[in-house]
Amino acid sequence: MLKEWRYRRAVRRVEPGDGRPLKRFRWWQMLTRALFRLRLTHDDGRQTVYAVDVRHQNQPDGYVRAHLYLDGRHHAESRVPAVFPVRGGTVEVGTSAFGLKRCHYVTAEGTEHQLVPDPASAEGRRARLGRAHPALSRCIGFLSSAVLAAGLVLLVLQLAEQVTRAPEGVARYVGTFTSPIDLPAWGNVAVGLVTAAASTERALRLRYSRLLDGGAG
Template identity: 75%
Template sequence: MNDDSGQRVYSVDVRHQKHSSSSGRVIAHLYLDGRHHAESTVPAFFPVQGGTVEVRASTVGLKRCHYVTAEGAEFQLIPDPASAEGRRARFDRSHPALSRCIGLLSAIVLVGGVVLLALQLAEQLTRNPAGVAQYVGTFTSPIDLSGWVNTVVGLVTVAASTERALRLRYNWLLDGAAG
């Protein structure tokens, strides 16, 4: 609240491509009542009235965008209705069962992607007898995918990661491995 009992509105804008610096760092912009108030590289911690706005990014979206009060209570920020995240939240409110199904499907796709990645990585690491194979032996993946199937799996995994990012969900294993 400000002095004349009007509510202050803080907004955060994180654009991974448009606002990234030449070093590849992602920049978060904080707006107060529609005016640019501050900016910081991510992870960002913006001191605001009554607490802090914390922003952390992943390669596919945001890991965290919360308001943390001085007492330690945490509140996830509400996405702008015009943003992709806001449209995903509106879809979730208007079609909750379908939204849950899509969310479950994206989690299953990401788990499958992580398993395939682990199998293929283990095979590649143990392929050379002079490397890791001399200590653990060789491993042949039980799943052998062609190049085009690997490409399709990669694209579907990116789509699932994007869906999770739009829902403002992040898991270090699923979203960190996929993105």
């Protein structure tokens, strides 16, 4: 019920486009822009090309917005999370603190297909690495997950120590807890930077876990 309500609410947020042309992706936009495409073939063989353009920085209204282009022209826009009705289904777009976590075409039957990233984008370059060097790609993906898992463990240990040491905390019921890992200030900064890099790498592959990536954010 809640999921259906959110879906209908997202659809109502869609605004019509103004017909402006889609701008080419530039290399200096890799950290601030994501661009994905979807090609749909009609029964007569004609193709329709949708493009989803997301600028990660907040817009004047305070929200990140996704823009849908149809055959190179601005067709619709919505703040994220966005659900765009398209031929044969919907395009769903979601973001996290580190990039996109979802950009999928969902058919009327419920089948999901991830859109194809622009080759010049950071997501496109990461996908190209995965195709060219699959073993290395899997290794990087495993390392990113391991870094986030380790960061989550450190966070839990530090929170447990702080809670049990609070003057009116739970120490009188469960006793005090001292974390076996005591990092200096620079160590905590380093852990924060490494976990942010790991979540960014996962966002380039549209991988998202509320536990791992949500905790890092």
